Amino acid sequence: MNNFFPLTRSELAQISNEEGFPDVFRVDGRVYYGSSMGRPVRDGQHQGFDALSPEGRHPVQARIGVDPAVEGDERARDGGLRRRKMPSTNVPQPPAETPRRNVPIEAFISYAHKDEALRQALDEHLALLKSRRFIDAWHDRRIAPGGDWAHDIDTHLASARLILLLVTPAFFASGYCTGVEMKRALARERRGEASVIPIIMKEGDYAGAPFSHLKELPTDGLASGRSVAGKKWKNRDEALREVTIGIRTHLEELQSRRLVKHAVRIYQDKAKRRPSREDRLEIGGLAASFGRIIAGRRVLWVDDNPKNNEVECAAFAELGIDVKTATDTKGALTCLRASSYDAVVSDWTRHPSVAPDVSEGLRLLRTMRRRSDRTPLVFYVGWTSPKELAQRRTLAAEAGATGVTASPRELLRWCVGELVRSAALDPRAPFVELPLYP
Numbered sequence: 001m002n003n004f005f006p007l008t009r010s011e012l013a014q015i016s017n018e019e020g021f022p023d024v025f026r027v028d029g030r031v032y033y034g035s036s037m038g039r040p041v042r043d044g045q046h047q048g049f050d051a052l053s054p055e056g057r058h059p060v061q062a063r064i065g066v067d068p069a070v071e072g073d074e075r076a077r078d079g080g081l082r083r084r085k086m087p088s089t090n091v092p093q094p095p096a097e098t099p100r101r102n103v104p105i106e107a108f109i110s111y112a113h114k115d116e117a118l119r120q121a122l123d124e125h126l127a128l129l130k131s132r133r134f135i136d137a138w139h140d141r142r143i144a145p146g147g148d149w150a151h152d153i154d155t156h157l158a159s160a161r162l163i164l165l166l167v168t169p170a171f172f173a174s175g176y177c178t179g180v181e182m183k184r185a186l187a188r189e190r191r192g193e194a195s196v197i198p199i200i201m202k203e204g205d206y207a208g209a210p211f212s213h214l215k216e217l218p219t220d221g222l223a224s225g226r227s228v229a230g231k232k233w234k235n236r237d238e239a240l241r242e243v244t245i246g247i248r249t250h251l252e253e254l255q256s257r258r259l260v261k262h263a264v265r266i267y268q269d270k271a272k273r274r275p276s277r278e279d280r281l282e283i284g285g286l287a288a289s290f291g292r293i294i295a296g297r298r299v300l301w302v303d304d305n306p307k308n309n310e311v312e313c314a315a316f317a318e319l320g321i322d323v324k325t326a327t328d329t330k331g332a333l334t335c336l337r338a339s340s341y342d343a344v345v346s347d348w349t350r351h352p353s354v355a356p357d358v359s360e361g362l363r364l365l366r367t368m369r370r371r372s373d374r375t376p377l378v379f380y381v382g383w384t385s386p387k388e389l390a391q392r393r394t395l396a397a398e399a400g401a402t403g404v405t406a407s408p409r410e411l412l413r414w415c416v417g418e419l420v421r422s423a424a425l426d427p428r429a430p431f432v433e434l435p436l437y438p
Contacts, residue, residue: 296320389406
């Protein structure tokens, strides 16, 4: 019998069908995922998606944003697709851990105190982004009593990666807003240290303003009546909604850029070259499309020399992935018995080894599978010859690995795919409206 979730409408909107990735569908505001081997099926009046497991044997179906009332067994009854391994009751369990989320991007809000009410209204609309730790919006009202306000403002103005200018006539009437905050913000923007977004809160004659070369919010906010407090909106909340969407979109772009910067360092260190345009586009697209889903997932990284992968781990942390490291097979197996992980990244050879000709990475994988631990494992190896890489891929596939790669781009692609699958089967995973993968 095909296991799939019934949908309320017959139309399936495919968002991602990249080879090697789960297929993701959005229907009536809910996201469904399968594998690239899946196909639409119909059963009576129900429309669903029949997806094959990675082994290609068992039809299963899972989705992101599932109803918490639905039991986990109903999400994946068969078990070609792995289930989260339950630790043995004989093993002492560590205290519950709080999943790690996205590292928030610091934003600085520059405004005139006469516009306090507008700043508070914007703060309310940013509340969801704050609760998801997507942004940490700082303003001078957060200065503690007795604090050095000038020092605190200078510190946050110098560290913020996004600066929001709440533009009104009162903003230009404030010598501190224009002479200090806006001046320093635009200087940092010219040096490429921060992004600046002018938010046109009230109408005024802003022709020739120093920020006129920057794109403002709301869209065409400098036009008559298009300011937040203008008359082109049904109400102020409608205008602030457009502003919030623009800020969120920009934050996602910043996250993608940070990930690409990490990728550039990885390629230069490991491959002695810069990533290609295709590399940068795919890595940035992965962050934009799936970053909000895989935030909080847990990865165990096994390598006898963790310093070799510091930049890769930093790139994972950029996506909010919680990375724990182990330096040998014994330590990795202990971690897997004590806690639950969504994926494992391992090197191929490491010390100590049970024998010179034995791959410790392969031994770890085979031991996991003998223990019925179906946690996905990706081998991340040094740059090697195509012949040796092909041999390792054959051995890894026979043992049940996701794959073997020396490519940072391929590593990220496979890990993101496995973490999306993990989120789809996790009843605690939050619902996320997926953007279109570019």
